[in-house]
Amino acid sequence: MQVSIETTSGLERRLTVGVPAAEVDSEVQKRLQQAAKNIRINGFRKGKVPMKVVKQRYGDGVRQEVLGDVINRSFYEAVRKEDVKPAGQPSIEPKQFEEGKDLEYVATFEVYPSVELGDFSKIEVTRYKADVTAEDVDNMIDVLREHQASWKEVDRAAQDGDQVNIDFVGTRDGEAFEGGSAEGQNLVLGSGSMIPGFEDGLVGLKAGDEKTLELTFPEDYQAEELRGAAVEFKVTVNSVSEKELPELDKDFYAKFGVEKGGKPQFRKEVKANMARELKNAIKAKTKNQVMDALLETHKPDLPKALVSSEIETLRQQMMQRFGGQQQNFDVKSLLPDTMFQEDAERRVALGLVVGEIVKENQIKVDADRVREMVEELASTYEEPEAVVNYYYENRQLLSSVESAALEDQVVDFILDKAKVTDESSSYDDIVTRQKQQ
Incomplete structure (x- = not known):
């Protein structure tokens, strides 16, 4: 196999690949022989159809199938040989596909950019601290009563x-x-x-x-x-x-799943939910500061293919939220690329930077942290243990938690090196501010 590569512009690469005719032709012949064993044609017994007839009937289709497989395999062999990492699928341009002649094609694609990590010690982060007070619980109960008014x-x-x-x-x-x-x-x-x-x-x-x-x-x-x-x-x-407003009685408590323990138990559960919300808000606020700082100090080139893929992901997520998959309309007109461009570019840029931090510092997913996150997610359900088991039996769900855990580990890694200032605040300020962002 002959391979040559050139840089056309920025992250774009042009790969020319040549595959010997013998490699393609032998694979075509092999598949035709396998097919001949099961082909039925009037006038011939099963498995006794002459190869000349088999080739006339099925040769073109088999050859197209082989060409697709050979191009796919040879492309990935070529990029490994040239030590490049494609970002997205290549655009294939055929140069020579004729039977009996060497296969030749040109693949145009983008590569992942190199990311040079900056000095994390220059990053400044404010880490907020707060507790859920009795007054906070009183205010939340008032809000819950308002909702049930x-x-x-x-x-x-x-x-x-x-x-x-x-x-x-x-x-x-x-x-x-x-x-x-x-x-x-x-x-x-x-x-x-x-x-x-x-x-x-x-x-x-x-x-x-x-x-x-x-x-x-x-x-x-x-x-x-x-x-x-x-x-x-x-x-x-x-x-x-x-x-x-409803009275604070057993009927009211029952609406929130508290069947026993009366007011003390209700307040305890309200406070626990608020504490969980506060913890998540503080974590999110800290993480946002770290991610914003990473984007300020790193400006990686963004592969267009990755941005386009991220735009489509965001569009599909919005469609799912609003049940738009059942509707008959032009999705891209209603939800154009420009609507998601900024968020998609941010996500791709952060993915590249975080990925480089993980790679360079050999950060591995912490299994204990993953378990803790899964158990916290499951704690809001009636049968937490069943939910935990479901996550661990579903590879896709567990992978999403592992990705979140790894991202949290990167945040912790940055915080260890950054200038962190602790600041006292309140439940209302932190949670309200976070919801407004």
């Missing part, structure tokens, strides 16, 4: 925080506009669901009251034709309801 109709004027049921008709210059009218719509006053001034204008009204609101749409309103428009809303209040 009901509405009770009352005979009084509406206040901020009440829910009103209304009919309304919106007009612009005396003409109704699209989306400006509704009947029997529930609206929580103070929720910010409507344009500025709408909800404030209903405070103080009772069931049966009517009021006309003269308002102006915001300049940044989503419907371009209504931006900055002066409008009127004629509103009729059908009912006023106030929020009722």
Whole structure:
């Protein structure tokens, strides 16, 4: 096999490969002979069809199959010989495919870039510390009660925080506009669901009251034709309801899986969940700082093939989240590459840098850390042991956890060398900030 390689531009390589005709022809002959044993053709017994007839009938198809296999095998033998690592699949351009002549083709592909690691001691990271306090637990229980609240109709004027049921008709210059009218719509006053001034204008009204609101749409309103428009809303209040929070009793606790132990056990479980959320938020915040710093100090060339593959992965993930696989539409028009370009480039760049750190420092996956992560994932299920076993029986699932564990080990490796400043904070600040990022 003859091989030559050249750099065309940046990460792109052009590989020319020649394979002796005898190698291809002998493999074609071998497969035809194997096929002849089972071929049935009228006028001939099974296995007795002359090779000339077999070749006439099946020769072209078998040759195409052999050419595909030979190109695939010879390409990977060639890149091993030239000591290059392809990033993505090659583009194959045939040069000589004729029978009886040496096979020749050109493979164009990108290679992984070389990554020179920087000085990790110059990286600065703030590591936050916080505890879940009794006040934090009280606040969380209030939030949970809010989520389980009901509405009770009352005979009084509406206040901020009440829910009103209304009919309304919106007009612009005396003409109704699209989306400006509704009947029997529930609206929580103070929720910010409507344009500025709408909800404030209903405070103080009772069931049966009517009021006309003269308002102006915001300049940044989503419907371009209504931006900055002066409008009127004629509103009729059908009912006023106030929020009722559930009592802290066994029925309430049962909704969150606490059947025994009453309030002390409920608070204990709420605190445990909050502690787990806090731990994950601190870990994520620290990790994000490390990853951002790695991207600041390393600017690897990005193979287009890897970025394109990552874009497609992100697009499919979004499709799965929204159930779009059952829809009939042009996916790339609805979710264009540009929508995922930045995230894809970040992920590819980090993958290259982290991979080089793992390779250069010979970091191996810590089996104990993997086990700990699997057990933590399983702890939120009713039968944790069964979930743990499921992970260890599913190679794909376990591999995803191993990858996450290895990435965490890289973060720890960087933190050991970086300038780390510990800073005290609170549950609310850390968790809220993390959710907003």
